Amino acid sequence: MIRHLWRNRIVVLVAAICADILATNLALLVWFWFVRPLSFEGQLLFDNSPQGGRILFVAVLNAATFISYVAAGMYSLPRGISRIDESFKMLSATSIGVFVAFLTNLLAPQFALPDVVLDTPLLIGGWVLVLFWSVLFRVVYRSMLSRLRRRGMDTRRVLIVGALEPGQLVYRSITRDDSLGYRVVGFASDIVPESGISSVPILGNFDDIGDIIKAQQVDLVIVALSGRASHELFDSIMRAEDAHVEVKLYPDAFTLITNNVVSENEVAGLPLLNVRNGALANPLNKVLKRLFDVAFAALVLLVAAPLMMLIAVLIKLESTGPAFFVQPRVGIDGIPFPTIKFRTMRVDAPHLASWTTKDDPRKTRTGTFLRRTSLDELPNFINVIRGEMSVVGPRPEQVLWVERFSQEIPYYMRRHQQKAGITGWAQANGLRGDTSIEDRTRYDLYYVENWSLLFDIKICIKTFVDIVTGRNKGY
Template sequence: MRHIHPRAAILISLILCDLLGLNLALAGSYWLLYEREIAHTFKQPDLAQHAAISLLLLNPISLALFGVNRLYSLKRGTSRVDEAYTIFVTVTIIALVASLIASLVGLRFTTTNLLVAWLSAVVLIIALRNLQREVVYRLRQRGFDRARTLIVGSGPLGQMIARTLQQAPHLGYDIQGFLSEDEPIGTQHHGVPVLGRPRDIRRVVQTLQISEVLVCLRGLDANLVLELVAACEDLPVAIKIYPDTFQIITNNEISLGDLGGLPLMSIKSSPLDLRWNRALKRAIDLVGASVGLILLSPLMLLLAILIKLDSEGPAFFIQERVGLNGKPFYMIKFRSMRPDAERIARWTTANDGRRTRLGEFMRPRSLDELPQLINVLLGDMSLVGPRPEQPLFVEQFRQQIPHYMRRHKEKAGMTGWAQVNGLRGDTSIEERVRYDLYYVENWSVLFDIKIIVRQLFSLFRKGVNAH
């Protein structure tokens, strides 16, 4: 008997999780609200028939809605926050459909019944899917559902992708090698060899049975992409393109319109250029900072005392940084280095010898950043945004990196899209800028929530590249 394909097994398990969560929520809500009536009044012979018809109609409709909302798109790195939001929206639609079906078949229900079933379904489906995801992650680390992967481009971008995938074994990528136009065959980066030139892609894909190709090149040539796709069009391989550093800006900054029939191109504004969005983000900052200061005040007091006991010097470190529209402000942190640290060096590195013993514990977990809740409350910073740099480095980076100052269109943040993706400490400034600009151009409340949730999870584990 042939074994079931890993991707099919994952899909089937997802469908079972959704059906289990949905039907448990429906059955549970009826049982809780109508337990006595089920035993007495609800003994009509047609009740079971009506319930069966309702489920017979609702289950396939629900699966179709989940499919339409791409909840069965088997991505290896799905955001849990995005998925939870999509589940919430989908189950809301399903609840409305369920009430309509129940009315048509004559099945009794109440508003309370509907609300309990709706909320229960959201919670159960999210919980079951997260449980399924953890099982899949553990199985992938043992060899299940591995994707043999080839990276086109062995430069800094390709190496960053390889390093990121190696640090995330739960995603199930087995990197077989690079294709490079510049480096000799056999050259290795992070233990991954250069196997040939981009023109050799068909041979390498067939020989190594590659299932995914990641194109990671600077200044990507559209003709090259078409050649790569054409070379593999009849092979069972997926080709994915990692966008160039500033390609995301080009894709987002121009929109088409017309003026009295005349075509016009205009520069798109970022979402936070709208006053309503700025007011909404500020409201979230005020609530988040206030709640954070109240809940974390015992921890912050403890850290301040421990800093004083651990080494000489003040508990807090205050430094000038550059914020919204390039204006300077004074950022507050817990001191995690020796008092004379700035006289020795201005840039932090891995295993920085200037850190105190307590600083070695705080910095990887971002605990030294907690006093910045005060900056958020004062309006100098936001909970989420590009991380602020010192004026000296801002002046340096603006001359070296195109579009660098665009990241200052928004308030600096306690954490940001770059930081939760591991780009912090002594990492590529160019890559950080790319992530910062993506955030500025694609801001939404959901995006902020996703970043905050990922940052909160990092408090319970050692952060990546945090020095």
């Protein structure tokens, strides 16, 4: 369900980007057609002599408008945003993009349009054309998306926590317009209201939230509780977040708890507050991290290929058995996947489920060296290429340990909101091997909440320096 949801979101995102690019370039074609008789002396966009300048100008304008749209949040707008509000955001973002493009044309000769004098009327005309086509295409795109949502595409399955008046108000508000694509599966409540709540059932109490989310394939939880203790509200939020779904708060509930909130938006006229999600909840950040992972992993595998072949030979020479060790570990969304590492123990040793210690008798001599230098983890980059792991993220644990830790450590499963990593913030701070799982979890959760590409690069550099200088404590 999670992967299906992401596929839908990516399709919608790509469609929006394509619509904006098409609108910008159609506006340019119309603008060139008007400008040509005045300034181009009969030459078209792809004539031989001025071709380079015009193509560069087109590229700059497309890049500038796209970046301004991303910065303005045009690709992460709430479902209930009005077309007027969206048009105003489009106005400001488009204006910035057009301004940057024309400013570049004036200041950088290599990007300039040949034989064109950009006077005020031409500038205003270009800006109006780009704005007109962009808004027009957005209106068409939103209309088509609304129709598709009515037919069941790009819908959100919603669980409302709280069945009293605040919860019923949320239900009435988000189901009033089916073009928003919200499908309420039911309520979770410890109290059954005296008045009816339409045909939507109460699926369980607050303790059942996690099970309800899994059974009903919920991807959005709206907490609408009134007069509840803050710890009860917080527990409800954490149960939902542990199930890796988006959480929003109705403001009446928000008065009881003030952490975990980053922004407010409006859905069908109802103000809702977003509970803090990691930066990778943004699809663009997700794509950016994936590009970094693939590029980094491919480079490492290419450079380290001779070394990996040598390590495989040394392992085979020292002991019988395969050079690689494959073991199920828990990754994103709590789903197990096969991790690939160089074998560092005797063939029968991995069946003994316990932490590896400094002088662990199960390790081979080659394995001791590989663990001390972290070279045993080089095959993990194959997992990265396959999309099962990331270069940076919480280290994956065995299935039995995850089952235990999820019961013993509060909010432990939140570390599985991202892909497991070859290295992580905990490992970069020396928490490896037989160290406190509580401490490691705190570092992992900090990373999940504060991800950025620069943070990933910082962790990679710190890990490399620790390995080279011998500060790495892997064993």
